[in-house]
Amino acid sequence: MKTIRLLPSGKEINAESGQTVLSALEKAGYALPNNCRAGACGECKAKVCSGEIDQGFILDMALPKSEREEGYGLMCMAKVKSDLIEIEYGTEDALPKLFPPMENLRYAVTEKTQVTPTICRVRLRSLGKVMRFWPGQYVTMGDPENDIPDRCYSIANIPNHEGEILLYITKVEDGKTSSWVHKEVKEGDMVKMNGPYGTFIGDPSAETPVLCLASGSGLAPIQSLATAAMLRGGFRKPATVLFSARTREDLLEFGHFSFLKTKFRNFDYKYTLTREENPGGLTGRIPEILPELYPDLSKHSIYIAGSTEFVESCTAKVKELGAVDEFIHTEGFTSQVQA
Numbered sequence: 001m002k003t004i005r006l007l008p009s010g011k012e013i014n015a016e017s018g019q020t021v022l023s024a025l026e027k028a029g030y031a032l033p034n035n036c037r038a039g040a041c042g043e044c045k046a047k048v049c050s051g052e053i054d055q056g057f058i059l060d061m062a063l064p065k066s067e068r069e070e071g072y073g074l075m076c077m078a079k080v081k082s083d084l085i086e087i088e089y090g091t092e093d094a095l096p097k098l099f100p101p102m103e104n105l106r107y108a109v110t111e112k113t114q115v116t117p118t119i120c121r122v123r124l125r126s127l128g129k130v131m132r133f134w135p136g137q138y139v140t141m142g143d144p145e146n147d148i149p150d151r152c153y154s155i156a157n158i159p160n161h162e163g164e165i166l167l168y169i170t171k172v173e174d175g176k177t178s179s180w181v182h183k184e185v186k187e188g189d190m191v192k193m194n195g196p197y198g199t200f201i202g203d204p205s206a207e208t209p210v211l212c213l214a215s216g217s218g219l220a221p222i223q224s225l226a227t228a229a230m231l232r233g234g235f236r237k238p239a240t241v242l243f244s245a246r247t248r249e250d251l252l253e254f255g256h257f258s259f260l261k262t263k264f265r266n267f268d269y270k271y272t273l274t275r276e277e278n279p280g281g282l283t284g285r286i287p288e289i290l291p292e293l294y295p296d297l298s299k300h301s302i303y304i305a306g307s308t309e310f311v312e313s314c315t316a317k318v319k320e321l322g323a324v325d326e327f328i329h330t331e332g333f334t335s336q337v338q339a
């Protein structure tokens, strides 16, 4: 077994023999941008500060000679050779570094579907430069030239090299931007987006069970985080998504979360209905039902996303149940409270 030390945090992870640095990082919960996983795109570049790697076969265009000489390597093909290597990774807390936001990126609307009585799902595909983002981040979208203000929408899917972005847009009473999306934007249209923004991203160093609470389109960043953690990150601790919906018709992405629940033994998905009976299931607002479900949250990492009121009431309740400030992550701007 070899050791990979991340700098500047000093966190250490193990690498099995024959394993690539990228897969060792992912297995330990540390996300690294990647695309081809074959040494051809350069996306997984990282600086090796000490120790020796076996770089394997990579293309010159993915990592020019000058960068190799400076110590950079492509982690999708690199294997650890010495007992210990040190690589540059993220921040002091071993969180991934954020990508600089970009403006006026052109996207085509490839799908628009009404998925609940108030939410439509909009799938967009990049027409130019692909936006790089971390699960949990958001974009802004609107048409300011035509008096439709830019509004914030969390990205619901996970990073992908096709440049696809999935958004859930809640129809807001008197909201210019949401009305524009619901009534005017159609498949085939071109729209402009800015981003990514936000720091509602997973904490790879957390070795705790995770509880995610969401309502309405607040499910978007939770979906992105949960999907990335389970499908890409190999997250091993128990993780639960508890979703609050008014009625069955408001159950957003039920199929996707059922899939995750069936596929991963450590993942659970529950929903509660607030305005309809739910025989055999949960009913009532999350702050009301939490004490019985989770009497002690002192060892959990908590992620909360939804309307401001939802986030505030859930945050107050999880604190009452012992959750530690440092492990409570919230995203409260979602489109429900935006025009």
Ligand code: FES
Binding pocket: 033, 034, 035, 036, 037, 038, 039, 040, 041, 042, 043, 044, 045, 062, 074, 075, 076, 077
């Ligand atoms: S992911 Fe493409 S070079 Fe590593």
